Amino acid sequence: MRPTDTKNPDYFHRVVDCQWACPAHTPVPEYIREIAAGNYTDAYMINWRSNVFPGVLGRTCDRPCEPACRRGRVEEEPVAICRLKRVAADNKGAIAALLPAPPAQKNGKKIACIGAGPASLTVARDLAPLGYEIHVYDGEARSAGMIRSQIPRFRLPESVIDEEVGYIAACGDVQLRLGQRIDSLKDLLSQAYDAVFVGSGAPRGRDLDVPGRAEAAKRIHIGIDWLSNVSFGHIKHIGKRVIVLGGGNTAMDCCRTARRLGGEDVKVIVRSGFDEMKASPWEKEDAMHEVSPILN
Numbered sequence: 001m002r003p004t005d006t007k008n009p010d011y012f013h014r015v016v017d018c019q020w021a022c023p024a025h026t027p028v029p030e031y032i033r034e035i036a037a038g039n040y041t042d043a044y045m046i047n048w049r050s051n052v053f054p055g056v057l058g059r060t061c062d063r064p065c066e067p068a069c070r071r072g073r074v075e076e077e078p079v080a081i082c083r084l085k086r087v088a089a090d091n092k093g094a095i096a097a098l099l100p101a102p103p104a105q106k107n108g109k110k111i112a113c114i115g116a117g118p119a120s121l122t123v124a125r126d127l128a129p130l131g132y133e134i135h136v137y138d139g140e141a142r143s144a145g146m147i148r149s150q151i152p153r154f155r156l157p158e159s160v161i162d163e164e165v166g167y168i169a170a171c172g173d174v175q176l177r178l179g180q181r182i183d184s185l186k187d188l189l190s191q192a193y194d195a196v197f198v199g200s201g202a203p204r205g206r207d208l209d210v211p212g213r214a215e216a217a218k219r220i221h222i223g224i225d226w227l228s229n230v231s232f233g234h235i236k237h238i239g240k241r242v243i244v245l246g247g248g249n250t251a252m253d254c255c256r257t258a259r260r261l262g263g264e265d266v267k268v269i270v271r272s273g274f275d276e277m278k279a280s281p282w283e284k285e286d287a288m289h290e291v292s293p294i295l296n
């Protein structure tokens, strides 16, 4: 048997199930210990180092850590790891002095990031303190990409987004070039960047080509586009009777948003069985508290 390689960080991640299940390998027990001791700021900073947007994730993460939590083996529910992240974010003190200081000297290298969503902002957060000059381009007038455009406001206030994007901008020379859509990589590459990061995401919903689709186009919306339109204030109302087709987390956001925009009879219709729906159990639960039935 080979000796344990304790130099490999994966070893430490793996022995803590929740940490291994978290895509960012957030050191969950460490920050929960800090919360238990009342050290919310320290708990927040542990999260900030590993997952960049603790306030956002504490409200919206799909929390793959929780099904892995060992408490779930001896009790009905796991530790509320995700919500504890929000507890740290909401109760922390001032953190400006704890962020990486902008470098005294830049390293002379320039990076372009396409898209001002979480991927590019994470690149900026990690590279700006090292002296890189980062230009983040986005066609939209505001930063944060899908965090801002697709997550309903009742789940995630804009103040939380602005605060956490602000921390990244403070880490060094991060220039947000908003309202500047990149349509030609060739043009961008001709601008003497040392590297280009494409973090544009894949923001496309799925349409359904059923009979009558074209005739009723005005009253049929694609989930993520509709959520964006609501988010940017282009859509403020919906009819009284609404049907949401689909059983994923986007569908759950759509039905809850429809309720808030005037939908009185909102039904979710899903092809699969209830247990096979793609939405996470807690998303289904929240939706069922607010909306009339999920029909499987």
Ligand code: SF4
Binding pocket: 021, 022, 023, 024, 025, 026, 028, 051, 057, 061, 062, 063, 064, 065, 066, 081, 082, 085
């Ligand atoms: S809530 Fe999300 S980011 Fe936080 S530990 Fe769990 S999986 Fe990781």
